[in-house]
Amino acid sequence: MREVFIIKEFIGTLLVCIVICWIFVFFFFGLIVENIWVLIIFIALVLAVLITILIKQDARIEELEKKMEALLSNKQD
Secondary structure: OHHHHHHHHHHHHHHHHHHHHHHHHHHHHHHHHHOHHHHHHHHHHHHHHHHHHHHHHHHHHHHHHHHHHHHHHHHHO
């Protein structure tokens, strides 16, 4: 049952991303195509945002792992 929820959540997120991309293309595509530097900066911005999110997510996962280990060691005592 959990897998169905994850798939529904993913599809919802995908649809929201598609709508946001269509809106962005409608308003800003002309500016990006006209100037190669704007395109390069935009791609760098997107990559930087994604990498930052992944790094923060990794740090949060490590924090949760440490908390779980502490809770498990306290429970065993």
